[in-house]
Amino acid sequence: MKKILVANRGEIALRVMKTIKKMGIKTVAVFSETDRQAPHVKFADEAVCIGPAPSAESYLKGDKIIEEAKKLQVDGIHPGYGFLSENAEFAKNVEKNGLVWIGPGSKAIKIMGSKLAAKDAVKKYDIPMVPGIDEAITDAEKAKRIAGEIGFPILIKASAGGGGKGMRIVEKEENLEEQMQRAISEAKSAFGDGSVFIEKYVASPRHIEIQVLADSHGNYLHLFERECSIQRRHQKVVEEAPSCVLESKLRKEMGEAAVRVAKACDYVGAGTVEFLFDENRNFYFLEMNTRLQVEHPVTELITGIDLVEEQIKVARGEKLRFSQNSLSIHGHAMELRVYAENPLDDFLPSVGKLKKYRLPEGKNIRVDNGFEEEMEVPIYYDPMLAKLITYGKNREEAIQLMLEAITNYEVKGVSTTLSFGKFVFEHEAFRTGNFDTHFVKKYYSAEKLREQHKAEAKVAAALALKQYLKDQQQLILPKT
Amino acid sequence: MEKEYKLKVNEDFEFSFTKAEIDALNISKATKKTFHILQGNKGVQAEITEQNFLARSYTIKLNGNFYSVDISNPLDLLIKEMGLSLGAAQRVNDIKAPMPGLILEVNVTEGAKVKEGDYLLVLEAMKMENTLTAPRDGVVKSVSIKKGETVEKNQLLIEME
Numbered sequence: 001m002k003k004i005l006v007a008n009r010g011e012i013a014l015r016v017m018k019t020i021k022k023m024g025i026k027t028v029a030v031f032s033e034t035d036r037q038a039p040h041v042k043f044a045d046e047a048v049c050i051g052p053a054p055s056a057e058s059y060l061k062g063d064k065i066i067e068e069a070k071k072l073q074v075d076g077i078h079p080g081y082g083f084l085s086e087n088a089e090f091a092k093n094v095e096k097n098g099l100v101w102i103g104p105g106s107k108a109i110k111i112m113g114s115k116l117a118a119k120d121a122v123k124k125y126d127i128p129m130v131p132g133i134d135e136a137i138t139d140a141e142k143a144k145r146i147a148g149e150i151g152f153p154i155l156i157k158a159s160a161g162g163g164g165k166g167m168r169i170v171e172k173e174e175n176l177e178e179q180m181q182r183a184i185s186e187a188k189s190a191f192g193d194g195s196v197f198i199e200k201y202v203a204s205p206r207h208i209e210i211q212v213l214a215d216s217h218g219n220y221l222h223l224f225e226r227e228c229s230i231q232r233r234h235q236k237v238v239e240e241a242p243s244c245v246l247e248s249k250l251r252k253e254m255g256e257a258a259v260r261v262a263k264a265c266d267y268v269g270a271g272t273v274e275f276l277f278d279e280n281r282n283f284y285f286l287e288m289n290t291r292l293q294v295e296h297p298v299t300e301l302i303t304g305i306d307l308v309e310e311q312i313k314v315a316r317g318e319k320l321r322f323s324q325n326s327l328s329i330h331g332h333a334m335e336l337r338v339y340a341e342n343p344l345d346d347f348l349p350s351v352g353k354l355k356k357y358r359l360p361e362g363k364n365i366r367v368d369n370g371f372e373e374e375m376e377v378p379i380y381y382d383p384m385l386a387k388l389i390t391y392g393k394n395r396e397e398a399i400q401l402m403l404e405a406i407t408n409y410e411v412k413g414v415s416t417t418l419s420f421g422k423f424v425f426e427h428e429a430f431r432t433g434n435f436d437t438h439f440v441k442k443y444y445s446a447e448k449l450r451e452q453h454k455a456e457a458k459v460a461a462a463l464a465l466k467q468y469l470k471d472q473q474q475l476i477l478p479k480t
Numbered sequence: 481m482e483k484e485y486k487l488k489v490n491e492d493f494e495f496s497f498t499k500a501e502i503d504a505l506n507i508s509k510a511t512k513k514t515f516h517i518l519q520g521n522k523g524v525q526a527e528i529t530e531q532n533f534l535a536r537s538y539t540i541k542l543n544g545n546f547y548s549v550d551i552s553n554p555l556d557l558l559i560k561e562m563g564l565s566l567g568a569a570q571r572v573n574d575i576k577a578p579m580p581g582l583i584l585e586v587n588v589t590e591g592a593k594v595k596e597g598d599y600l601l602v603l604e605a606m607k608m609e610n611t612l613t614a615p616r617d618g619v620v621k622s623v624s625i626k627k628g629e630t631v632e633k634n635q636l637l638i639e640m641e
Binding site for chain 1: 524542608
């Protein structure tokens with residue numbers, strides 16, 4: 001492959017292109033009309049505008065992207081995450097048009113892209129599963145009956161879903177209908193498929209996932225776990241590797257289960273098998289993500305393996321260069337997703353202009369970033385600005401460095417999850433490793449963060465006033 | 481009585497200090513713009529990143545956060561105390577957009593009777609659907625948006641009688 005098109009935007013487009021360039025391959029960026037100024041456009045060797053701002057008219061236009069790729073003599077397409085990355089139809093069309101698809105085969109995407117088909121596929125592979133139904137549901141009355149059988153609270157999930165979209169927890173029967181409608185509509189708009197199903201809502205779980213890697217010669221491996229239990233709105237905000245609750249025996253068991261899931265769908269390339277981990281240390285298969293994950297950097301830092309490079313090599317038909325036994329964990333890595341959201345206002349998206357935007361720098365600090373100072377944060381896409389990743393010899397060191405990096409990350413113009421991150425990394429429950437996916441519900445409140453801000457604001461006010469009084473003395477003012 | 485200064489930070493928090501309180505602060509100047517402040521035994525670094533004496537506005541960076549501080553002068557205070565400032569009598573019946581976004585659905589029309597918690601409209605921003613509900617029982621006086629429209633933050637969406 002001599003030229004690869006990255007069918008994505010933002011930090012992930014940039015991150016993927018960096019590896020492509022490093023491998024001596026040319027890069028092509030695609031962009032919507034609103035993204036002309038975006039760094040991924042400027043970084044690429046070539047760039048092509050594929051339509052207006054709304055993703056349905058640009059980043060989701062698979063045919064248009066393939067057409068442009070052919071015009072520019074592109075050899076392969078990397079989809080990043082989100083957008084077309086888990087669209088089996090697109091993957092198939094890419095290959096039909098004689099281009100290399102840097103991802104798993106369309107069969108694996110199709111099976112795992114439907115959570116229902118996934119449940120069905122792994123059935124015979126001895127993988128533990130959460131109680132629930134394994135068929136799509138649209139009838140509210142039927143849903144009520146089934147929910148009654150499983151017992152509230154239940155979880156409504158989009159069969160095509162991911163990232164918390166189209167997913168709703170329902171605590172009481174009277175909310176079921178409205179929530180189901182919202183979930184169906186959200187799933188339709190986000191994934192073009194409105195099927196939802198119902199699962200038992202597992203109380204106080206941790207979210208632990210296993211990175212897998214497979215080549216086209218039948219070799220499968222796992223690259224250990226990532227823990228992603230700190231979530232808001234079912235979306236991950238803080239991730240780390242390794243998890244502080246797994247010991248080597250369980251790690252091996254989960255890793256092997258993940259490899260069996262990958263085998264169940266003839267997986268090729270980099271993928272992630274997600275598990276729920278309950279307080280009794282049972283794990284249940286949740287889903288498989290047939291793409292690069294947002295949080296893949298923490299795995300890269302503890303294994304020293306560039307996952308995008310491996311994806312490209314596997315797509316070129318190469319064999320994996322390592323065996324399971326040659327892999328080991330070194331140190332600890334933390335990741336904070338920096339979203340343009342206001343943690344003081346229920347994490348509502350905060351859009352606007354980045355009047356100031358300076359990234360922290362230093363050894364063992366990595367920022368996968370997609371924005372620059374003076375750029376507008378558009379309303380059309382996911383509000384993630386960047387991922388802040390730190391590495392240390394151990395967990396404490398990674399946390400400490402993270403806190404330092406957060407302080408040196410300067411953003412003005414929009415609110416971000418940086419202050420929320422600081423709250424998490426300073427929190428006793430997080431530091432001792434005693435937390436689950438309810439961390440936010442249990443410990444976080446906007447008031448607590450607001451109190452911290454208020455105390456800081458007071459110091460700032462006092463300092464400002466002192467400076468003002470000093471400036472006043474220095475000026476010779478006309479007496480009135 | 482000693483003169484009091486009123487300050488507003490990020491247009492959100494309000495504080496007042498006397499000059500004596502400011503003089504009593506334990507601030508050590510590190511460089512021209514950076515300071516170390518001791519409160520009890522707790523120390524914190526702060527930096528003045530912007531200063532505008534004439535506009536009485538200063539920006540302080542503290543723990544990575546920016547705080548823009550506005551210092552009120554006596555005239556501002558007088559106007560405020562007399563209740564002349566704008567926005568004081570703002571109606572609480574307006575339902576405004578909490579963020580910029582796209583109106584996906586409008587579930588009420590003018591004159592509709594609503595109960596507290598009823599779904600009024602769905603606003604989509606960054607792929608998340610947010611349902612806005614009626615803050616109390618009442619009648620919808622006006623609906624100023626329609627489905628498919630893009631709205632700005634704080635734009636008036638629905639007015640209640």
